[in-house]
Amino acid sequence: MSTAISIREARVRFGHTQALDGVSLDVQPRDCFGLVGESGSGKTTLMRTILGLERLQAGSIALFDIPLGKSIKQRARLVQAIFQDPAASLSPRRRIGQLLDEVGEVMGETREEIRIRQRSMFQRLGLPLGTLDKYPYQISGGQARRVAVARALLMRPRILIADEPTAGLDVSVQGDLLNLLQELRADNDLTLVVVSHNLAVVRLIADAAAVMHRGRIVEQGPAAQVFDAPSADYTQRLLASWPRLRAATA
Amino acid sequence: MMSGYLSLLSDIWRSPNGRIGLVLVIAILLFAIFGPVLAVNPNKIAVQDRFQAPSFEHLLGTDNLGRDLFSRTAQGTRAALMISLMVVALSLLIGALVGVAAGMAGGWVDRGVTAFFDIISAYPAVILAMGLMALYGTGFANLLLVVTILFIPQFGRMARAQTLSLRHQPFIDAERIIGLPRARLIWRHFLPNVLGPLIVLASMNIPVVITIEAGLSFVGLGVQPPQASLGSLIKDGYTFLNQSWWPTIASAVTLALATLGSTLFGEALRDATDPKLKGHGR
Amino acid sequence: MSGAVISNLTVDFATRAGLHHAVRAINLAAGPGRILGLVGESGSGKSTVALALMGLLAANARVTAGTLQLGGDNFDLAQRDATAELRGRRMAMIFQDPFASLNPVFTIRAHLSEVLARRAPELAGEARQQAAGDALAAVGIDRPAVRLTQYPHELSGGMRQRVMIAMALACEPRLLIADEPTTALDVTIQAQVMKEICGLRDRIGCSILIITHSLGLVAEYCDDIAVMYAGELVEQGSVHAVTANPGHPYTRALLACEVTIDAARGADARQSRFRMIPGDLPDPFDPPSGCIYRTRCDIAIADCARIVPPPVEVGGDAAHRARCIRVGAR
Numbered sequence: 133m134s135t136a137i138s139i140r141e142a143r144v145r146f147g148h149t150q151a152l153d154g155v156s157l158d159v160q161p162r163d164c165f166g167l168v169g170e171s172g173s174g175k176t177t178l179m180r181t182i183l184g185l186e187r188l189q190a191g192s193i194a195l196f197d198i199p200l201g202k203s204i205k206q207r208a209r210l211v212q213a214i215f216q217d218p219a220a221s222l223s224p225r226r227r228i229g230q231l232l233d234e235v236g237e238v239m240g241e242t243r244e245e246i247r248i249r250q251r252s253m254f255q256r257l258g259l260p261l262g263t264l265d266k267y268p269y270q271i272s273g274g275q276a277r278r279v280a281v282a283r284a285l286l287m288r289p290r291i292l293i294a295d296e297p298t299a300g301l302d303v304s305v306q307g308d309l310l311n312l313l314q315e316l317r318a319d320n321d322l323t324l325v326v327v328s329h330n331l332a333v334v335r336l337i338a339d340a341a342a343v344m345h346r347g348r349i350v351e352q353g354p355a356a357q358v359f360d361a362p363s364a365d366y367t368q369r370l371l372a373s374w375p376r377l378r379a380a381t382a
Numbered sequence: 383m384m385s386g387y388l389s390l391l392s393d394i395w396r397s398p399n400g401r402i403g404l405v406l407v408i409a410i411l412l413f414a415i416f417g418p419v420l421a422v423n424p425n426k427i428a429v430q431d432r433f434q435a436p437s438f439e440h441l442l443g444t445d446n447l448g449r450d451l452f453s454r455t456a457q458g459t460r461a462a463l464m465i466s467l468m469v470v471a472l473s474l475l476i477g478a479l480v481g482v483a484a485g486m487a488g489g490w491v492d493r494g495v496t497a498f499f500d501i502i503s504a505y506p507a508v509i510l511a512m513g514l515m516a517l518y519g520t521g522f523a524n525l526l527l528v529v530t531i532l533f534i535p536q537f538g539r540m541a542r543a544q545t546l547s548l549r550h551q552p553f554i555d556a557e558r559i560i561g562l563p564r565a566r567l568i569w570r571h572f573l574p575n576v577l578g579p580l581i582v583l584a585s586m587n588i589p590v591v592i593t594i595e596a597g598l599s600f601v602g603l604g605v606q607p608p609q610a611s612l613g614s615l616i617k618d619g620y621t622f623l624n625q626s627w628w629p630t631i632a633s634a635v636t637l638a639l640a641t642l643g644s645t646l647f648g649e650a651l652r653d654a655t656d657p658k659l660k661g662h663g664r
Numbered sequence: 665m666s667g668a669v670i671s672n673l674t675v676d677f678a679t680r681a682g683l684h685h686a687v688r689a690i691n692l693a694a695g696p697g698r699i700l701g702l703v704g705e706s707g708s709g710k711s712t713v714a715l716a717l718m719g720l721l722a723a724n725a726r727v728t729a730g731t732l733q734l735g736g737d738n739f740d741l742a743q744r745d746a747t748a749e750l751r752g753r754r755m756a757m758i759f760q761d762p763f764a765s766l767n768p769v770f771t772i773r774a775h776l777s778e779v780l781a782r783r784a785p786e787l788a789g790e791a792r793q794q795a796a797g798d799a800l801a802a803v804g805i806d807r808p809a810v811r812l813t814q815y816p817h818e819l820s821g822g823m824r825q826r827v828m829i830a831m832a833l834a835c836e837p838r839l840l841i842a843d844e845p846t847t848a849l850d851v852t853i854q855a856q857v858m859k860e861i862c863g864l865r866d867r868i869g870c871s872i873l874i875i876t877h878s879l880g881l882v883a884e885y886c887d888d889i890a891v892m893y894a895g896e897l898v899e900q901g902s903v904h905a906v907t908a909n910p911g912h913p914y915t916r917a918l919l920a921c922e923v924t925i926d927a928a929r930g931a932d933a934r935q936s937r938f939r940m941i942p943g944d945l946p947d948p949f950d951p952p953s954g955c956i957y958r959t960r961c962d963i964a965i966a967d968c969a970r971i972v973p974p975p976v977e978v979g980g981d982a983a984h985r986a987r988c989i990r991v992g993a994r
Contacts, residue, residue, distance in 0.1 A: 164933060164934075170850035170851065170852065171850055180555075183555075183559050184558070184559065185555055185558060185559065204558060204559065204561055205561040207559075207561075208559060208560055208561030209561075211559075212559060212560070213556075213559060215552045215555065215556060216552075217552055220551065220552040220553060221552040221553050221555070221556040222553055222556070223553045223556075223557065223570075223571050224553065224575070225574045225575060226570070226571075234557070234560065234562060235560060237562075238560055238561045238562060280556070283556070283560070287560055302705035302706055302877065303705070303877070303879070303918065303921045303922055303923075304705060304917065304918060304921050304940055304941035305940055305941070306921075306938065306940070307921060307937075307938030307939050307940030308940050310938040311937055311938055311940075314934065314936065314937065317934065318934065329850070329851070330923075331851075331925060332923040332924055332925045332927065333923050333938075335925065335927075335929065336923065336927060336929060336933065336936040336938075337933050337936050338933055339933050339934075355929075355933060356929070359929075360929070369852060370851065370852060371925060372855075373851045373852045373854065373855040374851055374880070374925040375854075375855075375878065375880035375881050375883065375884035375885070376880065376883065376884055376924065376925060376926065377879060377880055377883040377884075377907060377919070377922060377924050
């Protein structure tokens with residue numbers, strides 16, 4: 133069985149900074165993989181490289197054993213993403229319906245075919261059909277988030293990357309998105325990659341995880357091991373710094 | 383979309399300067415469009431009627447050859463507006479395409495284009511125009527070409543700057559990862575977001591082009607006689623100033639109003655579309 | 665040194681859509697030498713409280729009522745610039761964005777000098793330099809002499825927050841207000857910065873008001889907690905008391921939604937489900953009658969729409985109060 137994502141010795145440099153310094157990891161199909169780290173750790177660069185938004189300067193990436201060249205088109209059918217600020221990921225001067233029609237374009241579908249799929253996807257995600265006629269600035273943040281999920285899923289990817297899914301969300305509403313991600317995994321035979329600095333959440337939803345620090349992977353393995361019995365110093369420090377809700381003792 | 387434009391116009395109307403600008407622009411437009419239609423033949427020479435003051439027959443009087451000033455001024459205004467609109471449109475289009483391409487390509491393409499812009503803008507505009515016209519000859523096409531070249535750098539630089547800042551926006555990333563071909567990406571998602579500020583710049587450049595064209599015509603390098611141009615009308619009027627000041631007044635005032643009106647309108651448009659200024663003093 | 669008491673603070677914002685009731689009759693007490701964590705989600709009005717205290721509200725804000733009692737003096741917050749004389753002296757503030765809080769064209773020395781000049785004008789020249797260096801050293805900044813000559817862009821985010829704390833230290837305030845001081849920082853740096861803030865309390869015994877959306881932060885570092893929802897204060901008490909025995913249904917729900925680092929983890933991550941509070945915030949232009957939380961509350965009854973709940977003691981602890989007529993019900 134092939135691995136969903138296979139990265140070998142990935143290197144990316146921006147000016148003086150080595151953003152990715154020989155990163156190797158494997159993501160198993162149908163897993164939820166957590167990529168955690170603080171700012172500057174390289175997790176965002178790694179995500180962008182997988183998506184084809186940044187170029188590898190050394191090393192290789194293969195998705196389901198298909199080695200990826202420079203072309204993004206190849207990847208678009210295999211991996212999609214929902215970005216940190218979903219409202220900003222929608223082109224401001226086009227209607228939602230037009231943006232989603234583009235998915236049909238790149239997939240070679242007819243207008244009718246993509247429209248049918250849009251409708252059923254909206255129903256599934258609890259979005260009113262009227263949203264299709266609106267502009268991004270006319271819909272709420274929560275709806276924008278669901279639209280972004282809809283667009284990603286309409287591409288029928290095998291891998292879905294969620295970039296900081298809980299960033300900017302209140303604790304009382306983040307559950308909604310997280311539960312949605314869990315449902316999507318179950319229904320769609322999807323491999324999920326969650327890129328986040330929120331260790332507590334990733335610990336609960338990930339099957340496997342990798343901790344990044346300064347462009348390198350310092351720890352990798354099953355979630356239970358990484359979060360509950362970490363071997364690396366840095367991981368231990370990270371977990372120790374996480375604020376705890378102590379139960380009161382009298 | 384329509385409501386967007388209407389609210390823009392109402393914002394412009396709200397500012398006192400914008401109101402004046404809008405009124406003047408509309409007045410000049412009406413003059414340029416309907417003036418030549420309503421008036422008599424602007425080239426009809428009637429030397430016996432020279433230097434007449436305004437009358438019912440000749441609303442702005444006559445010039446040194448007895449030609450009706452109203453129609454000549456209207457014709458000149460029409461020429462000024464046509465040239466300025468065409469120049470601005472062309473230089474906007476070329477500047478936008480070149481600027482976006484440079485912003486997207488980066489590397490030596492970007493550096494080459496920027497150097498090209500710098501070279502053009504290093505020359506004083508009118509001197510460059512005069513030089514090119516003197517070299518390649520006068521004529522409408524040449525005039526258009528020369529003045530267009532002068533304005534390409536401004537639009538190009540702005541388009542490039544907008545492109546550079548848009549390149550890293552999340553929505554561009556999102557369009558890229560669904561595999562949208564580059565050309566469609568530029569046409570559908572870059573250009574509309576780049577054009578906004580460019581159009582405001584265009585409206586602010588119209589008075590500048592009008593002035594440059596008038597200046598070139600004044601020295602004889604612009605629109606050629608017997609075609610009327612505001613600049614050449616001013617020059618003719620100036621030559622015969624001691625015999626009648628009507629020719630000068632008609633053309634100079636029209637030029638001033640056209641320039642003032644389009645400047646005020648352009649500035650009001652810029653202020654109305656500046657999101658940072660929205661909410662001030664409302 | 666006595667603490668800070670805020671009474672009946674009410675702030676409205678005048679907008680095109682009407683009057684936005686952002687903060688309604690808030691009563692807070694930050695004891696001397698204690699850290700009070702003011703917790704709230706978006707729309708709770710918590711940042712507005714901080715800005716109202718410092719007199720930094722936007723032009724369309726109207727403080728219709730409210731007083732601040734600090735060190736025996738009363739300040740009427742409804743007056744603009746009521747607290748102007750306190751700024752930099754008895755009251756200091758740390759802002760959320762460490763990258764925007766320091767003027768990029770001034771050195772760190774210039775920043776500290778400004779604060780010291782206001783606080784202790786008699787100190788000049790060499791003595792002031794010394795005091796500036798000491799302030800930096802006190803918050804754990806290495807090589808203070810070098811740092812003084814640097815510009816803000818040469819320092820990291822965590823370092824900049826420490827400079828802000830050093831500036832607060834130099835003020836020797838009675839009340840320190842920290843608005844989301846660690847939100848923009850990595851969790852390892854957050855721990856260090858919070859340690860410095862606690863250190864400030866230990867060193868000069870001031871009251872500290874920390875404004876945050878993170879229950880975890882408050883639970884870990886604060887002594888007391890106050891919970892805000894949609895502009896109102898719903899619960900207040902010591903951190904121990906409130907986290908062990910939340911009286912208000914919102915606090916209870918919030919604590920349940922919080923994902924802790926030591927939460928029980930099933931064998932199969934696929935089964936993990938997350939709690940949330942269904943419903944939306946009430947309309948700030950037209951708040952519901954009675955209890956502000958009743959539209960999302962899981963134990964609301966008919967009376968909740970009629971009665972504006974007064975503070976009720978929870979669990980026999982006079983300092984622990986919740987504004988709910990059904991405290992303790994499930």
